[in-house]
Amino acid sequence: MKHFLLIFIILLGAAGFSQTKVSGVIKDESNNPVAFANVIFKDSQEGTISDENGRFYLESDKTYKSVIFSFIGYTSKEIDLPSRSNYNMEVILEESAAALDEVVVYSGKTSKKDNPAIDILRKIWENRRQNGVKKFNQYQYDKYEKLEFDLNTIDSALIKSRLFKGMEFVFDQTDTSSVTGNTYLPIFINEAASIVYGDNLLNEEKEILRGNKNSGFENNQTLIAFVKDLYSEYDVYDNYLKFFDKAFTSPLSRTGIDVYNYVLRDSAYRDNKWCYNIIYYPRRKNELTFKGDFWVNDTTWAIKEINLQASKSANLNWVRDVYIEQEFEVLNDSIFLIKRDYFMSDFSFQKKEEAKGIYGKRTTLYDNYAFNIPKDKKFYAQQVDPYNYEVYNRPDEFWEMNRMEKLSKDEKGVYQMLDTLKTVRRFKNLYNLGTTLASGYYEINNFDLGPVFSVFGYNEAEGVRIRMGGRTYFGQNDPWRIEGFGAYGFKDERFKYGLSAKWLLDRKSRLTVFGGNRRDVEQTGASLTNSNDVLGRSLASSTLLSVGANDRLSRINLTTAGFDIEPWKNFILRLTTSYRTLKSATETFSIDYKVMEDGVFTGEIKSELEQAEIQIGFMYAPGRKTSGYGVEQTVINAGDFPSFYASYGYGLKDVLGGDFEYKKIQALYTQPWNIGGFGRLFSTVEVGTTIGAVPLSLLNPIPGNQTYFSMYNSFTQLDYYEFVSDTYASLHLEHNFGGRIFSRIPLLRKLDLREVVGFRAVYGTISQENIDLNASNIVYKAPEDIYWEYSVGVGNIFRIFRLDFNFRGNYFDITDARSFGVTGVFGFSF
Template identity: 55%
Template sequence: MKYLITLFLLITSFAFSQVKVGGHIVDEQGEPIPFANIIFKGSTEGGVSDENGKFYIESENTYTELMISFLGFETKIIPLKARNFDLKIVLKEDAAALDEVLVYSGKTKKKGNPAVEILKKIWAKKRQNGLRLYKQYEYDKYEKIEFDLNNIDEKFKKKRLFKGMEFVFEKIDTSNITGKPYLPIFINEALYKVYGKNKPSQKSNETLIANKNSGFDSNQELIEFVKQLYVDYNIYDNYLKFFDKSFTSPLSRTGVSVYNYVLADSAYLGNKWCYNIVFYPRRKNELTFKGDFWVNDTTFAIQEIEMNATRSANINWVKEIYVAQEFEVLSDSVFLLKRDHMMSDFSFNSKDKSKGVYGRRTTLYNNYEFEKERDDDVYKAKVSSYEEEIYNKPDDFWSENRMEKLNKDEVGVYKMLDTLKTVRKFKQLYNVGATLATGYWQIFDGFDYGPLFSSFGSNDIEGFRVRVGGRTYFSQNDTWRIQGYAAYGFKDDKVKYGISGKWLVDKRNRIILSLGNRRDIEQTGVSLTTANDVLSRSFASSSFFSRGDNYSLTNVNLTNLAVDVEPIKNLNFRLGATYKTLSSAAPDSLFNVSYFDKNGFEQAKIKQTELDVGITYTPGRKTAGFGVERNVSNEGRYPTVYLSYTKGLKGFLDSDFDYDKLQLYYRHRVLMGGFGKLKYFLEVGKTFGEVPLTMLDVVPGNQAIFTAPRTFDLLNYYDFVTDEYAALHIEHNFNGRIFSRIPLLRKLNWREIAGVRAVIGNLSDKNVALSAFDLQGKAPTKPYYEYFVGVDNIFKFIRIDFVFRGNYLDMPGATKFAVKGGFGFYF
């Protein structure tokens, strides 16, 4: 992401195709004609106008005439020049087609529509095409990811920002999709070998053969970010998932309820007779496309498809989405994907002349094999490790193996960025972008100051709090890292600190050793799941805004030694040993972590040694980098299972308690087509043995004014304490499905949210008696729950929740209703 921010700070003479055409289509009254069909006469090359009647198409071939057609209007043919921009094309109503117009009434009919009849045959035949026909398969895959700055004009080039960097504008080209001038500024190329099998069970593995970056050595972050935006998809699926949203596919079985279909043409593509079907949405503000596809008349397999997301779709920061696929014919009947291209126009607003960034991914497929039988190990995903040879292939290798030649401007990007890296001003801009994205500021090579966003805070014990810190950072692939901080509270006049180190000792199995120590004030009880991360920081002990007083803070002195192993991709095992001492940060307040020993004496400090084993499995997760720390792109997208066992060792290093604790959670987010997305989190746990408050499971309250994941917004800290529990969090984002149907709200692009949280638990009498803090009646023996409704995407990044308490209304100081806020980057 930091590169994307840097490139937005930088944001084109034209490169020449044979024919370029752009403009808008209107009727005789000057009203725009949306989704009109535009085609170069005598070809199958063309496109569809958008909902405002605007269009742009181009071709490398020479055409002299353009044909424009739409139901109920006369087809118009106009002569072309090499450059045809800002055309205004007026279509006249076709008197002979008036009956047809009356029948369709602006929307195509479903019954008796030949396009819909063809669509039904596509549904019936879709499982008889493609890779799923074969027991096993393998193929070569070439992927090119590119970022381009767009809408660059002469005025923009002369800005003082670019003084000394004018040479970057020498590589300007013109988009063959939008007609806008653009400047390529980043390219990544990758070659893969893909292995898969369908029987007896579906498995696949993608092995990276070669990778080439333009620019900076840590571009894996940007590459993985783009790949998560442009996830693989199957055009035959009912829903296509882009930008964490589910678009209704034009080939979906539910497509007839959201799309209009028109049989526009039929012709030979190669030696195959195909039908051309145009589709466009029935309503605005839904996640749909407009475009056309060519389908074979016997296999009813798609041979070509092009489509653009409608501009009215409820997506932030994305002005255009263009998708195109081409298929090749194998054995005269089976259609296999040959080329997949997706382009998005990222911009802060949707105005035509606003500047932004094109993000493009082009994927080509070749050398399909179906007869080779492989060992099962070939199909298993491997843990990624950095291999220098993969990232340093010579130019001759790429000339021989890339499946699509780079154009002259793409070739120039490599040289341009090598030069740009030597420019002092660009380095400064790059560092600003990196700081905004990561929260760390590079002081000198190998050391970053930060995180900046934790520099200041406030709580009832420390008063105003100042924190300074840093980390070693030579590259994204560092095999070791040391980080630490020091903090000072002006009210308690005490210095706190934390320091931690990690070392990747085995890249193949990702064996990581870590050691650290922290002495600080902490808000314990903000998570049911036990965590001994040395540098974790509680939001409650350093926030400026909170609800009510909070003296329930704890002095923590924690030392942790751990080893992590990832023998199978995305399956992590962790073994840790922890020694910690705990005492109340405000011993004179009502809150107290003290306990009664076997003689009945109150002990103010707890000393505890424990061992813990944790297993985390996140199938499908994508990571960037190969070092001791990796970046995860949108981790919540993947299901996660976590299981842990903690053993308290009484007597070891003068430890106070012997106990056993088991915890298990499962979280997942499900995209539910046109109904939005559902997130849920389920956790259970139990503690065996007699332990005081700080060893128990505290139901996490949230006294901050902002929402926090896996907490209960209307509970105070330590309202409920358990030694066995079950908790459930459910949240559904309707993605604007309801608001899009309300005229006054439609243009705001707000999104509706609803959810519920619940917890039930018990607490043994022995643990109640052991703790000095009054735990009587603290367990939620009948389920506590709260529910909420909210509005997301206010000004594109603000969320507001209205939270209601469901029960336990008579608890002392109970909060029955609250309004919570949140911020986030949403597509």
């Protein structure tokens, strides 16, 4: 009984926030849903559009007595509202012969040149670059941003579930979504106030955070930054709007007329400006499109208001709904500036309306615009301290003055509710479980045990391998960190270990010193570009299953020390000194080399390499976004920015017993490309050369892949050490069409599968003096005729798995050459 009473209280409390609510489904006389029909409160400008299944929800703070339903080709229908809340309505629209004539004029491919909405759209294209802050040399404005997460579709089953036992008080903060009509519970909120400066002549922009406040989770910068990147800045005038790593076609796009139907619905004054109202909706299903409407001024052709709701048939994982509202204010007769930006997404494992989910909301408000106040270029180049205690601890008075939109009653309650929730033991246990699954580490006081996913492994040298590790962890912004591991192989009966430490000396320049030592078994040659990460270990060294005998493993003893610094944002310089010894880890693999003096073989053969090296390198990643200001930062937009890496290494002979003198030059360039509505391409180019005679362990084996996992930047149909080079150039291309092809095949459309194609090629040479040094059981062969392979994959299987079919392009004459193979990879993607 108490649960029914609680539900009753929730419904009454939610009803108090809106005076009129309607929801239901619109159908035609044949009982088919009417998609994208208009739903408007009578004598108002408040309305919405039904979704692809004919369903709708509309609410208002005002009281209305009737609602009007209309759509081209049907007779409009007015229905009286007997109460303030009218749910599960079933509206039947009748076809109209007169209205059907309008369909010929306003919809379909044959109507583009005769459609007044299309004429207006062309005016928008012609004038879109003349609006907003881009019209001024310099600009600045105040910005207030509110991020919120809500648990939605609250029902009695959820309230009574064991999950919330002892935490029932949280449901006192429920509310109802004005977009979906679902009941929701706010569970997280973050507020940020900042000032933004920009210079269109210098092409620079800088945002300075003035205040930040969140609902109780102290170390949530990564979560906040992730959500901000998820809802990254966008411009509705762009041809494509990028959300969740997908490119949605904008209704204002120049290609929009091939993707959307447009209908001129109304014209009226909006803030004393005469505007046209245009409805748009997709021409086809299963494409990344929106439905909604916008108001556009009749003289400047600038957007005054726009609403966008993602097509429910769009090939998106874990996202049930996306809704966007933007409002613009009039600065003068010719300039419209953004005033309010609201973005809401509904995350859920299922797309069914009754399924539980989480709303992610971002509300951004803009005020106090000022223009043509120049700042020195040094102002934009100067690094800002990523953490200022006062910024994150502003008093309530600061927020009363800088909050451009008051918090609702429920949002205010979140702060107090979460403070209480953190004291509940059951919540602490659930929170710890979630963080362990997300990070791979289990927290014990100020120490993290893990990664838990690398406890077990297997390889030919060690057999079954057990590994336990951990790291110091006082918080994500620790100025120093120590981490290490211990491992044991049951076949070789040997203990391995690794230990590293790093210390951030200066936050602004990110001057960091580091060092460590590792004794382990490793699959060298698993990548072209060298890594001196003392705790790094390739998947190839521990994979449980492999193609053929994976026995070409080495025992490594690696010691490194060095420092890196970030003098400019996302530009990192690093100096590393290292000393390593290498020898074979199995009896079936040899790294032996001949000892030479003045180019003449002395007759001595060595099976162990000792080498000291000094390396200087830089990495530049424009557009990279990170979270945290401690010794380790979290990259929150991985795969979304280009990166450039270059290094120069010098081998020190007779220093710490170093065997060889050489010079190693390497460079790497990666670039993601959004190809409009055709998906996403990821490309990598690597080049390098080693100058001087060196043995196998210091050369550049072309990275093969004998695992059953698809590993980018490796060659799936090559065995380890199948090709060996001292100079190389490689290209990797991988394109994900995002389901564009499969969505047009009726039997495959509902599976939401995605097409992935890949192409890989490498060219390499090897000098005769390096060949003369070889005494190993590896026959040196360089890909002087460019080696290439390709793959065709089916992604998004069960939303988490991709299967690749890989084909070798040439070099079939090599013994045991693999011409075909199947690999797979698990991954989370939208």
